[in-house]
């Protein structure tokens with residue numbers, strides 16, 4: 258008898274006991290926050306209300322969000338402000354380099370708001386920020402977590418030519434849920450961006466990530482792993498979706514830790530070398546440690 262799709266368990270309910278964030282010492286987190294304010298830089302940690310912010314800021318690390326604080330897309334899971342952004346700030350690359358130097362970082366994750374209003378999607382600004390970081394910190398490694406650049410291969414190529422330590426673009430969810438989760442994006446376009454990145458730069462590890470708890474089935478997650486492996490991804494992150502506000506998509510289910518373990522196994526079986534899977538895993542969580550595993 259054919260089996261139906263395996264739904265994640267348990268169904269939507271109050272926040273379960275396993276979703277307890279690590280906070281760390283408030284004073285250390287305050288220090289990081291104030292340093293970032295002084296340097297006038299944005300982080301996705303704050304803009305996207307990341308649950309790991311206490312842990313990461315206490316450890317003196319953060320993920321920089323460049324190209325301003327306003328996104329041109331309307332993804333239903335994301336807390337970043339949306340609207341019409343200002344032109345990129347030419348001072349931002351130097352400010353990010355200053356903040357990274359003051360934090361003592363040797364591995365930096367750079368991400369951005371999506372800038373469909375810019376002809377290059379912000380690629381030149383990415384490269385300028387990478388150059389500023391390298392000019393300021395010797396031997397720094399930079400992971401780039403970009404938008405899909407609306408599919409513009411030349412923008413993708415420009416970032417890859419600057420040789421990031423890891424190239425990352427998130428597929429965010431399974432194929433069926435793309436329209437409700439990220440209406441202006443496209444599953445095949447994202448897979449295409451990852452595939453092209455792998456073709457253009459065989460020596461750069463390619464990474465992607467997705468959220469679970471949005472209503473996907475286990476089989477759909479497995480299919481996504483297969484598509485990502487086929488596109489050339491060697492690192493995939495997978496974490497629980499958390500609703501940032503009542504205006505965002507509701508959580509469909511809280512995925513238990515055992516299911517995250519199973520996803521880790523399934524991802525490896527589908528050909529992905531490093532699957533980082535857990536309720537609080539986010540794209541940039543312990544990114545330097547993860548990157549070192551695929552070097």
Ligand code: SF4
Nearest residue numbers: 302307309310313541
């Ligand atoms: S996991 Fe990433 S986005 Fe979240 S707080 Fe840590 S560095 Fe920031």
